[in-house]
Structures are given as C-alpha cells and as structure tokens.
Amino acid sequence: MSNSKTEQKDKAAFSSLIPIFQFIKPYKWVVFSALMALLVTAGVNLSLGQGVKFVIDHGFIAGSQEQLKQAVLVLIGLISLLAIGTFSRFYLMSWIGERVSNDIRKAVFNRIVTLHPSYFEENRSGELMSRLTTDTTLLQSIIGSSFSMALRSVLMLVGGLAMLLFTNLKLTLVVVACVPLVLVPMMVFGKKVRKLASSSQDAIADISTYAGEIIQNIKVVQSYSHEQREQHAFALETEKAFAVAKSRIKQRSFLIAAVIFLTFSAISVMLWVGGSDVLAGTMSGGELGAFVFYAIMVAMSVATVAEVYGELQRAAGAAARLLELLAVKSEIVNPDQPLDEKLHPKPDIAAIELNNITFNYPSRPDVSALKNVSLTIKQGQTVAIVGPSGAGKTTLFELLQRFYDPATGAIEFHGIDIKDLSLNRLRNSMGMVAQNPILFSSDVMHNIRYGNPDATDEQVYAAAKHAHADEFIAQLPNGYESFLGEQGVRLSGGQKQRIVLARAILKDPKILLLDEATSALDAQSEHHVQAALEHLMQNRTTLIIAHRLATVKHADVIVVMEHGEIIATGTHQQLLTSNPLYQKLCELQFNRD
Numbered sequence: 199m200s201n202s203k204t205e206q207k208d209k210a211a212f213s214s215l216i217p218i219f220q221f222i223k224p225y226k227w228v229v230f231s232a233l234m235a236l237l238v239t240a241g242v243n244l245s246l247g248q249g250v251k252f253v254i255d256h257g258f259i260a261g262s263q264e265q266l267k268q269a270v271l272v273l274i275g276l277i278s279l280l281a282i283g284t285f286s287r288f289y290l291m292s293w294i295g296e297r298v299s300n301d302i303r304k305a306v307f308n309r310i311v312t313l314h315p316s317y318f319e320e321n322r323s324g325e326l327m328s329r330l331t332t333d334t335t336l337l338q339s340i341i342g343s344s345f346s347m348a349l350r351s352v353l354m355l356v357g358g359l360a361m362l363l364f365t366n367l368k369l370t371l372v373v374v375a376c377v378p379l380v381l382v383p384m385m386v387f388g389k390k391v392r393k394l395a396s397s398s399q400d401a402i403a404d405i406s407t408y409a410g411e412i413i414q415n416i417k418v419v420q421s422y423s424h425e426q427r428e429q430h431a432f433a434l435e436t437e438k439a440f441a442v443a444k445s446r447i448k449q450r451s452f453l454i455a456a457v458i459f460l461t462f463s464a465i466s467v468m469l470w471v472g473g474s475d476v477l478a479g480t481m482s483g484g485e486l487g488a489f490v491f492y493a494i495m496v497a498m499s500v501a502t503v504a505e506v507y508g509e510l511q512r513a514a515g516a517a518a519r520l521l522e523l524l525a526v527k528s529e530i531v532n533p534d535q536p537l538d539e540k541l542h543p544k545p546d547i548a549a550i551e552l553n554n555i556t557f558n559y560p561s562r563p564d565v566s567a568l569k570n571v572s573l574t575i576k577q578g579q580t581v582a583i584v585g586p587s588g589a590g591k592t593t594l595f596e597l598l599q600r601f602y603d604p605a606t607g608a609i610e611f612h613g614i615d616i617k618d619l620s621l622n623r624l625r626n627s628m629g630m631v632a633q634n635p636i637l638f639s640s641d642v643m644h645n646i647r648y649g650n651p652d653a654t655d656e657q658v659y660a661a662a663k664h665a666h667a668d669e670f671i672a673q674l675p676n677g678y679e680s681f682l683g684e685q686g687v688r689l690s691g692g693q694k695q696r697i698v699l700a701r702a703i704l705k706d707p708k709i710l711l712l713d714e715a716t717s718a719l720d721a722q723s724e725h726h727v728q729a730a731l732e733h734l735m736q737n738r739t740t741l742i743i744a745h746r747l748a749t750v751k752h753a754d755v756i757v758v759m760e761h762g763e764i765i766a767t768g769t770h771q772q773l774l775t776s777n778p779l780y781q782k783l784c785e786l787q788f789n790r791d
C-alpha cells in the first residue's frame with residue numbers, strides 16, 4: 199500500500215517534467231539533429247567493440263601487419279566520426295538547455311511582474327529569485343547535459359546488451375542476472391536523494407533571502423554594530439544548507455559507489471567464466487575482448503543512468519516549483535471587455551467616486567483597513583487626506599490604483615467602475631508619488647524617463663527643470679548619465695524626491711496621488727520640493743496625504759480618516775471648529791509649520 203503510494207508520488211514528480219516539453223517544442227529541429235548525432239555516436243561506440251574483436255583476432259592473432267594497419271585505419275575513421283557526432287550532440291543539446299532555460303526564465307518573470315501585489319506579501323522575494331535563477335539553472339543542466347547523457351546511456355545500454363547477446367549468450371545471462379543487483383540500490387537511494395535535493399534547494403533559497411535582506415539594510419546592521427551577530431546567523435543558515443547537502447551527497451555517493459562496485463564485480467565474474475571458455479578453446483580471444491568492451495559499456499551506461507536518475511529527480515522538483523509559479527493567476531486582471539473608449543471626463547461627473555468601500559488586506563482578513571468609505575472628488579480638486587498613522591490613507595491610494603480590489607463597494611473613475619477599465623488605462627491616468635522615493639539602480643535619465651519611456655531628451659530635461667532638479671543634476675559627475683546606485687543611494691532625500699517628481703511630471707497623469715514626505719528636509723530643499731509639487735499639482739485632480747498645514751490649508755476639501763473610516767470632511771476652518779481629531783492633528787502633526 200505504502201509502496202504503491204510512493205511509486206505514485208515518483209510518477210507524479212517525473213510527470214512534472216512533461217510540461218517542460220512545451221518549451222522545447224519550438225526547437226524540435228534542433229532536438230532532432232541532436233538525436234541524430236546521438237544515434238551516430240551510439241552506433242560508432244557500438245561498432246568499436248567489433249573493431250576490438252577484429253584487431254585481436256585478425257591483427258594480433260593472425261599476425262598480419264597489413265591487416266593490423268587496415269584495422270587501425272578503420273578505427274581512426276570511426277573515432278573521427280565519433281568526435282564529430284559528439285561535438286554536434288554536445289553543442290546542440292547544451293544549446294537547447296540554455297535556450298529553454300532562458301525561455302522559462304522569461305516566462306516566469308513575465309508572470310511575476312503581472313501578479314497582484316499581495317502575492318509578494320505571501321511569497322518572499324528571495325524565494326522567487328531563487329526560482330528564477332537556481333531552479334532554471336538546474337533545468338538547464340538537466341536539459342543540456344543530464345538528459346542527453348541519460349538518452350545516450352539508455353541507447354548504449356540497449357545496444358550494448360544486444361551486442362552482448364550477439365557475441366555470447368551464456369555470458370550475457372551472467373550479466374543480465376546482475377542487473378537487479380544494480381537496480382535495487384538505485385531505487386532505494388534515488389528516492390532519498392530526491393527528497394533531500396528539494397530541501398537542499400529550499401535551504402539555498404533561504405540563504406539568498408537572508409543575504410539579500412542584510413545587504414539591503416547594511417547601514418542599519420552596521421549602525422547597531424550587528425555585523426558579528428549577522429555573520430553568526432548567516433553561518434547558521436549556510437551550515438543548515440550544508441547539512442542537508444551533506445546527506446544528499448552521501449546518499450548519492452553511496453548510490454554511485456554501490457552501482458560501480460556491483461557492476462564491476464559482475465564483470466569480474468564474467469571475465470572468469472569467459473576466460474575459462476577461451477582457455478577451453480570454445481571462444482576466441484577477440485570475442486572475449488569484444489564482450490568485455492560491451493560489458494563495460496553496459497556497466498557504465500547503467501552507472502550513468504543511476505547517476506542521472508537522481509538529477510532528473512531534482513529537475514522534476516525544480517520543474518514542479520517553476521510550473522507552480524507559472525500557474526499562479528493574478529487576482530487583479532483586465533476586464534474581458536474594457537470600457538476604455540467610454541472614458542470621457544465631463545465636468546458634471548465626479549473624477550473619482552468611492553461608494554461604500556470596505557476592504558481587508560488578504561493577510562489580515564479580520565481587520566478592515568477601510569470601512570464604508572464613500573467620497574466624491576470633482577475634477578481639478580485638491581483633496582487632502584489627514585489622519586493618524588494606520589488610519590488607512592495609503593490603503594485608499596492602493597485601491598484607487600487597483601493593486602487590490604475592495605471587498606464591497608465600487609470605485610468609479612469618471613463614472614466608470616475601475617474594474618471595467620483596462621489596468622493600463624487606469625494606471626496611466628494616475629501618477630503616484632510615494633513618501634519614500636523609489637529609484638532604480640540606473641542613471642538619472644532612466645529614472646526620470648520611467649514616467650514616459652517615449653519622452654525625448656528635451657522633455658526629460660524640461661521635466662527635471664519643472665521639478666527643480668536640473669541644477670543639482672548638472673552638478674552630478676556625469677550629469678543625466680550619472681549612475682545613482684541601488685535605490686538611489688548616491689542622492690540626498692530631497693534630491694531623490696525631486697527625481698521622482700520629475701518622473702511624475704513627465705508621466706503627466708490626470709490624477710495625482712501624492713504621499714507627502716514627512717522626513718524633514720532642510721529649508722532650501724523643502725522649498726525646491728514644494729515648488730516642484732506646486733507645478734505638478736497645477737490643473738490636476740490631486741489627492742494628497744497631507745502632513746503639513748500649508749498643504750491642508752490650500753486643499754479644496756480635507757478628509758479626516760481614523761481606523762479605516764472617513765469621520766469628517768470639510769475645509770480647514772470648518773473642521774477646526776467641528777472636529778476634535780482634526781484639532782488635535784493640527785496641534786500635533788502640523789505643529790512644525
């Protein structure tokens with residue numbers, strides 16, 4: 199019972215390799231050529247045994263110099279063919295391995311970038327990265343080398359056995375009787391190897407996640423003098439991975455050693471039986487020579503299959519993980535029939551209308567981050583959103599951009615439910631400037647142009663000018679070509695913000711979602727950022743999470759949020775007299791203004 203269950207599991211694991219064939223299919227002619235090369239090399243390998251027989255019986259034993267020369271010439275011809283065939287097989291198979299693993303990498307990446315953001319809250323980025331790199335690399339080595347090794351070995355095994363039978367039936371039976379001896383350890387250890395391989399892969403993923411996080415937060419680590427602590431913790435992670443790898447390689451070494459020992463013992467027995475026949479004169483020396491040649495070929499093939507079997511099992515694990523990722527469906531998808539064409543902003547229809555929105559983050563299903571939120575924002579209005587930390591202000595922005603869908607209620611954009619708009623249309627209409635500026639590790643040009651990849655250089659310069667960024671950019675070592683480092687580490691906070699603002703200016707969105715920076719900028723920097731913001735907000739519908747009194751005062755409407763609810767709306771003066779929370783916020787939060 200348990201046995202058949204495990205067998206089923208094995209089959210299921212190998213079957214996970216099958217969908218990989220769809221990635222190989224476009225290159226079927228390359229595969230075909232590789233298989234042809236494989237057939238040629240296997241054929242040549244098999245005929246070499248006959249060459250051995252010929253050389254022994256006709257060259258040495260018949261003692262003819264001429265025949266020996268001929269035999270050697272034929273041998274050289276065959277070996278040349280073997281070399282050409284091996285080159286073709288190796289090149290073509292490796293080519294397929296590299297090609298297919300890159301295609302899979304692309305497919306996985308294409309899937310990842312379209313997934314709903316909450317997927318990334320549940321799955322660590324290190325793990326995803328490890329799938330993109332380690333798992334695909336594993337598949338590459340399997341498709342490119344192990345698979346062809348397995349094929350070749352199987353061919354040699356079958357061909358070798360046929361030649362053995364052809365050469366000597368009695369001795370073949372000795373060899374065949376030994377086959378189960380080899381297969382049993384293959385099964386037993388192979389299963390263990392596969393299980394350990396998958397944990398080994400997981401352990402490596404853990405290591406890269408850990409290291410990635412530390413490297414990203416290196417300044418925190420150093421300022422708390424946690425280097426040694428982190429070194430120690432990392433060492434523990436690597437040791438864990440090593441321990442798993444150690445048991446895996448032990449099992450594999452056992453497997454290989456057992457197979458080699460058993461097969462070569464069998465060959466020794468055969469030599470003994472065959473040697474007696476040659477001594478008795480019932481078999482020629484050449485026949486025994488050829489037989490030994492084929493037997494070794496068969497033995498090596500069995501050993502290779504045993505070794506590759508474990509690798510194939512590892513590949514099956516990697517394939518299963520990759521396919522699982524490829525099968526994830528984004529929870530936020532484009533509508534079947536987008537109503538983009540019907541989107542015509544009219545002054546009498548609200549730019550944004552929130553109808554009774556309730557929303558829980560998937561990881562916290564019991565707590566509502568937004569509760570019964572209704573809000574109407576007219577075109578061109580500036581709406582300030584204020585409220586204590588955790589009130590749900592950022593969540594509101596996330597829903598507007600459809601990173602999540604509300605549990606109940608609907609959001610309308612110029613009278614159309616945002617679920618009926620294509621994601622591109624919706625998100626192209628909105629520009630989000632987050633509190634923490636997010637920059638790519640590239641140059642200034644790339645970072646600004648991210649707002650509109652089609653923009654000309656002149657448009658980029660103009661956007662930078664409007665964002666009051668052109669002056670400091672000009673002072674960077676390579677101007678617009680200056681590399682900003684990872685996350686823009688080579689810039690100050692205010693400079694980063696202005697680059698991000700230039701990006702938003704270039705995007706020129708209809709609706710601006712602004713999370714005002716809370717970090718204290720120096721007066722001059724703040725003045726620049728503020729000026730850039732004002733430029734950006736001109737003639738746009740703007741929602742702004744406000745942390746400054748000046749912003750709040752300039753807003754057309756102020757929305758006060760608490761615990762996921764809108765508790766009041768009005769102007770600054772109205773709220774000051776009517777809303778105690780707003781009064782408190784003004785006293786505390788806006789104090790520095």
Ligand SMILES: Nc1ncnc2c1ncn2[C@@H]1O[C@H](COP(=O)(O)OP(=O)(O)OP(=O)(O)O)[C@@H](O)[C@H]1O
Pocket residue numbers: 319559560561562567585586587588589590591592593594
């Ligand atoms: N990705 C998430 N998964 C689960 N809960 C979240 C997530 N993001 C935010 N929350 C929770 O939702 C609530 C609202 O968070 P939100 O970020 O919208 O607050 P906020 O008003 O923008 O606060 P702050 O002013 O501090 O940025 C908080 O209780 C927060 O802990």
